[in-house]
Amino acid sequence: MCETRSAAALLDRFAGARVLVLGDVMLDRYVYGAVERVSYEAPIPVLAVRRQESMLGGAGNVARNVAALGARAVLVGLVGTEPAAAEVRALMAAEGRIGDHLVAVPERPTTVKTRFIASSQQLLRADAETLAAAEGDVARRLLDAFRAALEDTDVVVLSDYAKGCLSDAVLGPAIAAAREAGKPVIVDPKSRDLARYRGADLLKPNRAEMMLATGLPCGSDEEAGAAARHVMAACGIAALLVSRAEQGVSLVTATGEALHLPAAAREVFDVSGAGDTMVATAAVALGAGADLADAARLANLAAGIVVGKVGTAVVRPRDLQEALHQAAVHSTDNKVVPLDVALDRVQGFRARGERVGFTNGCFDLIHPGHVALLSQARASCDRLIVAINSDASVRRLKGPERPVQNETARAIVLASLAVVDLVLVFEEDTPIPLLQALKPDVLVKGADYRLDQVVGAEVVRAYGGTIVLADLVAGHSTSGTIARMSG
Numbered sequence: 001m002c003e004t005r006s007a008a009a010l011l012d013r014f015a016g017a018r019v020l021v022l023g024d025v026m027l028d029r030y031v032y033g034a035v036e037r038v039s040y041e042a043p044i045p046v047l048a049v050r051r052q053e054s055m056l057g058g059a060g061n062v063a064r065n066v067a068a069l070g071a072r073a074v075l076v077g078l079v080g081t082e083p084a085a086a087e088v089r090a091l092m093a094a095e096g097r098i099g100d101h102l103v104a105v106p107e108r109p110t111t112v113k114t115r116f117i118a119s120s121q122q123l124l125r126a127d128a129e130t131l132a133a134a135e136g137d138v139a140r141r142l143l144d145a146f147r148a149a150l151e152d153t154d155v156v157v158l159s160d161y162a163k164g165c166l167s168d169a170v171l172g173p174a175i176a177a178a179r180e181a182g183k184p185v186i187v188d189p190k191s192r193d194l195a196r197y198r199g200a201d202l203l204k205p206n207r208a209e210m211m212l213a214t215g216l217p218c219g220s221d222e223e224a225g226a227a228a229r230h231v232m233a234a235c236g237i238a239a240l241l242v243s244r245a246e247q248g249v250s251l252v253t254a255t256g257e258a259l260h261l262p263a264a265a266r267e268v269f270d271v272s273g274a275g276d277t278m279v280a281t282a283a284v285a286l287g288a289g290a291d292l293a294d295a296a297r298l299a300n301l302a303a304g305i306v307v308g309k310v311g312t313a314v315v316r317p318r319d320l321q322e323a324l325h326q327a328a329v330h331s332t333d334n335k336v337v338p339l340d341v342a343l344d345r346v347q348g349f350r351a352r353g354e355r356v357g358f359t360n361g362c363f364d365l366i367h368p369g370h371v372a373l374l375s376q377a378r379a380s381c382d383r384l385i386v387a388i389n390s391d392a393s394v395r396r397l398k399g400p401e402r403p404v405q406n407e408t409a410r411a412i413v414l415a416s417l418a419v420v421d422l423v424l425v426f427e428e429d430t431p432i433p434l435l436q437a438l439k440p441d442v443l444v445k446g447a448d449y450r451l452d453q454v455v456g457a458e459v460v461r462a463y464g465g466t467i468v469l470a471d472l473v474a475g476h477s478t479s480g481t482i483a484r485m486s487g
Contacts, residue, residue: 007294007298007324008321008324010285010288010289010290010294010298011317011320011321013288013289014069014070014071014284014285014288014317015070015071016071016287016288017066017071017072017154017155017283017284017285017286017287017288018071018072018073018074018152018153018154018155018287019063019066019071019072019073019074019153019154019155019156019157019280019283019284019287020073020074020076020146020149020150020153020155020156020157020183021059021062021063021066021073021074021075021076021077021156021157021159022059022076022077022142022146022156022157022158022159022165022166022170022174023058023059023062023076023077023157023158023159023160023161023165023166023188024058024059024077024078024111024159024160024161024162024163024164024165024166025056025057025058025059025060025075025077025078025079025088025102025110025111025165026056026057026058026059026060026061026110026111026112026113026129026161026163027054027055027056027057027060027084027087027088027091027110027111027112027113028054028055028056028057028061028113028115029052029053029054029112029113029114029115030052030053030054030055030114030115030117031047031049031052031114031115031116031117032049032050032051032052032053032117032118033047033048033049033050033051033116033117033118034047034048034050034118034119035047035048035118035119035123036048045118045123047116047118047123054087054091055091056088056091056092056095057111057113057273058077058111058159058161058163058276059075059077059157059159059161059165060075060077060088060091060092061273061276062157062159062188062276062279062280062283063075063092063095063098063280064091064095064098064314065273065276065277065280065281065314065315066097066098066157066280066283066284067095067096067097067098068095068314068315068316069280069281069284069315069316069317069320070097070284070316070317071097071284071287071288072097072099073097073098073099074098074099074101074149074152074153075092075098075099075100075101075102076101076102076103076142076145076146076149077102077103077142077165078102078103078105078108078134078138078142078164078165079102079103079104079105079108079110080104080105080106080107080108080109080110081104081105081106082109082110084109084110084112084128085102085104085110088102088110089102099149101145101146101148101149102145103138103141103142103145105138108130108132108138109128109129109130111127111128111129111130111163112127112128112129113125113126113127113129114126114127114128129163130163130164131162131163131164132164133164133167133168133169134164134165134166134167134169134170135167135169136169139167139169139170142165142170143170143173143174143177146174146177147177150177150178150181150183151181153183154183154286154287155183155184155185155186155283155284155286155287156174156178156183156184156185156186157185157186157187157188157279157280157283158171158174158175158185158186158187158188158197158200159188159276159279160187160188160189160190160191161190162190162191168196171196171197172196172198172199175197175198175199175200176199179199184201184202184286185199185200185201185202186200186201186202186203186204186279186282186283186286187200187202187203187204188204188275188276188279189203189204189205189209189213190209192209192212192213193213194213194214194231194234194235194237195234195235195236197235197237198235198236198237199236200237200238201238201239202237202238202239202240202241202282202292203231203237203239203240203241204240204241204242204243204275204278204279204282205240205242205243206242206243206244206245206275207224207242207243207244207245207247210224210227210228210231210242211227213231214227214230214231216230218242218244219247221250221258221260224242224244224247224250224252224258224260225250225252225258225260227242228240228242228250228252228258229252229256232252232254238253238254239251239252239253239254239292240252241278241282241296241299243274243275243278243303244263245263246263247262247263248260248261248262248263248300249261249263249278249296249299249300249303251292251293251296253292259293259296261296261297261300263300263304273306273313274303274306274307275303277299277302277303277305277306277314277315278299278300278302278303279299280302281295281298281299281301281302281303281315281320282295282296282298282299285298285299298320301320301323301324302315302319302320304323305319305320305323335415335420335421335422335423336411336412336415336423336424336425337422337423337424338424339424339434339437339438342385342422342424342438343437343438345421345422346383346385346438349382349383349421354381354382354383355380355381355382355383355441355442356381356382356383356385356438356440356441356442357377357378357380357381357382357383357384357385357440357441357442357443357444357468358384358385358386358387358431358434358435358438358440358442358443358444359373359374359377359384359385359386359387359443359444359445360386360387360388360389360426360431360434361388361389362388362389362394362397362398362402362403362410363386363388363410363413363414364394364398364402364403364404364405364410365404365405366410366413366414369472371417372470372471372472373444373446373470373472374386374414374417374419374420375419376444376468376470376471377419377442377444377468377470378419378420380442380444380468381440381441381442383421383422384419384420384421384422385421385422385423385424385438385440386414386420386422386423386424387423387424387425387426387431387434388407388410388411388414388423388424388425388426389407389425389426389429390407390425390426390427391403391406391407392427393426393427393428393429394407396429397429407425411423411425430455430456431455431456432455432456432459435456435459435460436459439460439463439465440460440465441465441466442465442466442467442468443456443457443460443465443466443467443468444467444468444469444470445467445468445469445470446469446470446472447469447470447471447472448472449469451467451469454467454469
């Protein structure tokens with residue numbers, strides 16, 4: 001996602017997305033308290049209970065995250081008929097944007113996970129559940145509920161927690177029904193046999209699940225990409241989004257190309273439910289019209305936000321908007337670099353076969369003429385470096401009253417432009433030392449210069465580079481703007 005504005009427009013479309021979630025529905029209970037003594041009955045801590053909370057878990061947490069993002073979720077899964085099932089339905093109703101297509105099975109208890117916590121430390125987890133696979137009439141009822149909700153949806157999520165809902169009798173027919181209806185299918189897998197999810201459009205395993213399923217390493221970007229391609233070829237999966245904890249996420253698409261995104265988390269407090277948040281965000285983004293790459297970027301960003309919250313939390317559009325703004329600021333800061341960093345970046349550009357362009361100037365008081373020059377410069381290359389004169393250099397060239405804006409302000413403004421990839425500040429009166437070090441493929445100057453007047457042209461031509469003269473926009477100059485302001 002190259003521009004914050006386009007990302008914000010995508011977030012605005014989240015409210016129109018409709019996501020159908022089929023999978024293992026759970027009730028997550030949290031019992032909070034304090035431990036001040038050890039039991040006389042056994043060497044165990046005694047938890048003095050202070051408060052209790054319940055929330056949707058498993059596939060329910062995916063639906064909860066979808067609703068928190070402003071989209072519409074429909075939840076299909078299995079529950080019992082005991083009070084826990086009523087509690088699940090009440091929590092769904094309280095969310096306000098989750099449709100209830102749950103299948104009640106009297107002889108099957110609702111899955112309940114109870115966590116006992118003291119001072120942010122989990123002491124014990126108690127699970128009440130059955131792992132019996134949905135078969136026969138139960139499977140038929142699940143598929144009927146799924147198909148009934150399928151038409152009025154944009155994206156399908158299959159949330160597998162290996163609790164029996166996504167049995168062989170349900171999983172294959174559900175994927176087939178979604179494909180027949182033209183609905184993309186995202187799977188959050190639990191089975192080591194990833195071939196069970198054949199036909200899915202996007203599989204979202206974590207690093208440990210990938211290693212267990214494939215027996216292949218998944219440490220480096222290259223290893224993650226190779227493991228993903230192996231799964232895609234062997235299991236009939238269109239694309240994989242592999243979450244790799246502190247190493248970020250890797251998206252490998254049907255073309256075989258890989259997109260590796262660094263971890264977005266600034267602080268990690270609780271990883272509970274991060275996978276649910278990631279798959280929900282990817283689903284909502286796809287439902288809102290994003291491509292896979294942008295959906296992966298937003299999903300990675302959302303996961304980075306949610307692990308910075310305590311408990312099984314959710315991410316809301318305002319959280320993403322704030323994170324996108326911070327990412328844009330960080331990206332701008334990363335563009336203003338010294339020469340040694342620029343040399344490393346240029347080496348990476350060239351390793352990917354990208355042409356490097358270069359232009360330079362004072363760029364004091366950015367005006368439409370500057371923007372036109374930079375746009376034309378970027379059109380002549382894949383990556384554009386802009387070198388600006390330092391304040392001392394500008395004073396030597398323009399006089400003691402210039403620059404109007406200091407070098408930091410000028411660099412930040414230039415770095416905020418999408419067409420600019422790197423910004424350098426140079427102290428010399430000419431950019432020749434930079435040209436000799438960076439060896440850009442293209443040197444761009446305004447058409448007010450003749451080719452024989454372009455400083456550094458002989459350096460660039462000597463190693464086979466080209467010179468481009470960009471058309472100027474009449475009536476715009478920094479000197480003219482200052483004169484008008486003074487008058």
